Every structure is written in structure tokens, then in C-alpha cells.
Amino acid sequence: MxxxxxxxxxxxxxxxxxxxxxxxxxxPFQDLDQVIEATLKQSIPSYFEANGExxxxxxxxxxxxxHLSTENVLATGGGTACQIANQELLLKSxxxxxxxxxxxxxxxxxxxxxxxxxxxxxxxxxxxxxxNLKANREHFYRKTADMIIQVDQxxxxxIAEEIIQRIS
Ligand code: S3P
Numbered sequence: 001m002x003x004x005x006x007x008x009x010x011x012x013x014x015x016x017x018x019x020x021x022x023x024x025x026x027x028p029f030q031d032l033d034q035v036i037e038a039t040l041k042q043s044i045p046s047y048f049e050a051n052g053e054x055x056x057x058x059x060x061x062x063x064x065x066x067h068l069s070t071e072n073v074l075a076t077g078g079g080t081a082c083q084i085a086n087q088e089l090l091l092k093s094x095x096x097x098x099x100x101x102x103x104x105x106x107x108x109x110x111x112x113x114x115x116x117x118x119x120x121x122x123x124x125x126x127x128x129x130x131x132n133l134k135a136n137r138e139h140f141y142r143k144t145a146d147m148i149i150q151v152d153q154x155x156x157x158x159i160a161e162e163i164i165q166r167i168s
Contacts, residue, residue: 003027003073004163005090007141008100009134010078010119011110013151013159017100018075020156021163030072032080035063048120061085068093079121082140090144096167099145100159104131106152 004021006014015031022029033044036059040047048056060077064086067074074095080086081097090097102110108127116122122130142148147166151159 001167002093002095003071004096004098004167005068005074005076005093006098006100007076007081007090007144008078009102009107009137009141010121011107011115012078012100012102013110013156014075014078014100016156017151017159017163018073020160022073024157024160024164025073028072029075030067030070031075032060032064032067033075033077035067036060036077039063045118045120053120057083061089065089068095078119078137081144082137087140087144097144097146098163098167099141099148100151101141101148102151104134107131107134 003025006018006021008014015033018029018031036047036056037043040059044056047059057079060080061083064076064080068089081090081099108130111119111122111130121133125133147163149159149162149166154162
């Protein structure tokens, strides 16, 4: 079995679930945002501020391409699956692509506080803006995913178990 790739909107729990999944599968874990920050030697917000979103998307695409060939459980960023070139890369990888789908309420709840500030896409955005952006992105996730997992009110471990059952 190929290790899964997690996609979905910010705050869905891709990193936390990815960690739980890698532990349950006894496979290494990689988080694309962390790979990006380690490669750039800079945080994503500061890279965004200095270079803008288009430059970030370019780096994200290159690093996604490089890390698709590795056999890790991979958590992507919230915008990764929304880029056409990345969708093609994900499809070509033939790895199971899992969309972690959260309700608006769970998303806003998970993003409130510090996490809001850590995400440049959310800067100066209201909860309604975030809900609108999430709605606008859903068709990208739907198009790219092999499987949808609803995450509301579930622990990362329970979600990981559900993914394992459905992909095996
Ligand atoms: C982004 C989501 C972030 C990160 C970057 C852009 C987005 O990842 O890649 O800030 O466009 O949704 P998370 O989903 O892990 O927050």
C-alpha cells in the first residue's frame, strides 16, 4: 500500500492527523509546510510578506514534486491541492489522497487564537471571509481526493484509524 497524502482546508488537522497516521502505520511523516520552512530557512508568514503568494506557490510546487516520491505519510498545506499543477502531481503519484473535511464551525474553532496569526492567507480576514474561502476551495479538494473523511468531533487517532480501514 502507498502511504496516504492528506489535503484539506487550514484547521482541518492535517498535521495532527498525519502524525497519528504515521504512528499507526509505523511510517515516517512529512509535513509540506515544515519542509518549505526548513528549505527556505524562513517561516511561511515572513516568506509571504517578503515575496508574496505567487513565489510561495512556486516553492510549494517544487517541494511537493520532490517529496511525492518519498514513502512518507504526507500532510500538505491548505492551498496545495488548489493549484492545477499540484493536482496533476498528486494524481500522477498514484498515492491515496485523503481530504480531511471539517465543518465551518470546527474550522473557525481550530483556527482561532494564535493559529490565525500564523497563516498569512488569514491576515485581516473575518470568520465570514474564511468560510467563503473554504467554500470556494471545496471543489478543488473534491476533485483531487480519492476519499473524504469528515473530521468533526473525532480525535486524530480515530481519524487515522478510519483512514487505515478505508484504504486497506
Ligand atoms: C495555506 C495554508 C497553510 C500554508 C500557507 C498557505 C493556504 O497550510 O501552506 O500558509 O493557502 O491555505 P495549513 O493548511 O497547514 O495551515
